[in-house]
Amino acid sequence: MISADNVEQSLRQLALESSCNGNGFDSEDSKILKWNLPLRELYKMACSFYKEKSGKAIHLSYEDNLKLVAFTQQAAHGPLDVAKTPQLGMFDVIGKDRRIAWQHLGTITKLQAMEGFIDLLDRLCPLFKPYVEAIKKDREEKIRQAQLEEARRREQQEKEKETLAELKRMEDERNREEMQRRQLQDALNQQTYHQFKDYAEKQFPGNPEQQAVLIRQLQNEHYHQYMQQLQAQVSSNYSQMRASGESESELNGSGFEYPAGQHQDQTISAKENSQLEYKEQCDSDEESGEYAVISPANMWTKSDIKLFKQEVTSGKGDGVIRVCHGDTITVRVPTHEGGSCLFWEFATDNYDIGFGVYFEWGKPSTTEVSVHISESDEDEDTLEDDDVVCAEDLECGVQQQKQYNSSSSSSVNRNPISIIVPIYRRECQTEVYAGSHSYPGEGTYLLKFDNSYSLWRSKTLYYKVFYTR
Structure with a gap:
């Protein structure tokens, strides 16, 4: 059995140190100890380490164990109240020693008891600090990975938004081009309809269905050949402008967009359009x-x-x-x-x-x-x-x-x-x-x-x- 005086002296010294280290801060939110961790969180780590490693990775003396147990009792229940504690058996020597050690802590607060337990464990066991630092590093790595994942998720969302916007822009562009193409083809069909209708009536007299098929085919051929001629004209004008030193921006502004009203400005009749479509100079x-x-x-x-x-x-x-x-x-x-x-x-x-x-x-x-x-x-x-x-x-x-x-x-x-x-x-x-x-x-x-x-x-x-x- 250890000397009660030695335990009492050690506990009073630890309690005094804990009281001094606490600097009068009893608020849980303001208690930040070494390694930049909250007091209660660090205390839980210390208790887990003590329970897992005691007798395995660390071997403490009976006196040191009494001191640590006394701090845990004070942190859990506060100062010892003899009237409220059950009586111990006559042969419960360890229980009596623990209760004496707990009583010698006096009236220190629960937070001071937690801090005393952490300081004592840190002094008695050199492995405790690396243990805490490893947990802290792992936690920081998880936080960093979570932040990276969140950044990647946001980046992916931004890319998806950009892709959707680009697809919508391309779809709008295709719709606009298709609308322009239909307007142009409708204008050409109106110019040549009567001529193609007369021609179809001669080819299939008394057969409206075959006439309609032939008219549609002639109109499609007319449109494709018109676009070929138009493309050749644009290419020729572009080559002439490059040869004369004019810039491409001047070409883009020279009127090659063919609005619907442009066909009214052309002096080519329906018959002349047909000749341009089906006749080539030998x-x-x-x-x-x-x-x-x-x-x-x-x-x-x-x-x-x-x-x-x-x-x-x-x-x-x-x-x-x-x-x-x-x-x-x-x-x-x-x-x-x-x-x-x-x-x-x-x-x-x-x-x-x-x-x-x-x-x-x-x-x-x-x-x-x-x-x-x-x-x-x-x-x-x-x-x-x-x-x-x-x-x-x-x-x-x-x-x-x-x-x-x-x-x-x-x-x-x-x-x-x-x-x-x-x-x-x-x-x-x-x-x-x-x-x-x-x-x-x-x-x-x-x-x-x-x-x-x-x-x-x-x-x-x-x-x-x-x-x-």
Whole structure:
């Protein structure tokens, strides 16, 4: 058994130190001890450490344990009240020692008892401070991670807002462009409706449904060719401005936005619009001018595509061709001395294909129909300098543009070529596309089936060509 006087002296000294260290602050909120932690929180850490490590990582003397237990009793219940405490047994020596140690703490407050327990444990056990610092560091790391996570979450929200705003802006832009396109197409349709209606009545007399289909097809062709001419005009003006040293900003302000009222300022009549759409100036020598203007072709569609494919496959037509991706098929059809008009019909399986008709002037060297397969860039020397064919590739989402140039050395001696029907995509997988054209003179028709815009898909082509007197 330890000396009661020694315990009493030690506890009074610790109580005095705790009272002095407390500096008179009994408020729980204002008690901040070492390691910058609140008193009650640090006390809980100290009690947990003492219970977990006592007898394992730390080995204290009986006297030191009495002192620590006395501080915990004082912190939990306040000063000892002998009248309210139960009596101890005669042989409960440890209980009597603990109660004596608790009684010797006197009237120090609960907060001072907590502080005394922490100070004593810190002096007796060097591992307590690293234990507290580790918990504090882990807590700070969790707080830092939470702050980083919150910052990332806010950043993600900002990015999502920006993405939604950009998508909305793009959607508004697409809607605006679509509205402008419809306004422009409606204006063009109003200009050419009566002319196309008269033409459709001559082609399908007494058949309003076929007339409506043909009018719609002619209006679509009119719009696409008008946009091609418009694009070529803008490109030409842009090149001229760059050559003359004018800035691009001046080009943007020069009036190429085509409002609806602009068409009223143009002096081109509906008939002249049709001529711009379907007629191309023949390639001729500038001095002689021996070639005439080519008349427009007639184009229409037929719905019996299944029967047409069966006829061609069974040998009642010209044939079936596999048009590989990236290739262009050119069917060369010479004019026949006994004919006056060329007819053509074609369709495909599953996907559309580009189609156009050209005329090569000059006496044909043969009367046989021939088929030529080439890649898109091999045909660049077959058209005039200013002939541009555009195709919007719906399969890969890219708008391609092929510029044909006949100024190279390999095309110096070629016969002049005129455009009858410009190349653009036809929905020939749903219906048969047909057309005819009156001979403008001696030469060779070039029926071009263009699959150069497709990066992956090959097309199966069914076609027929024939002439009439």
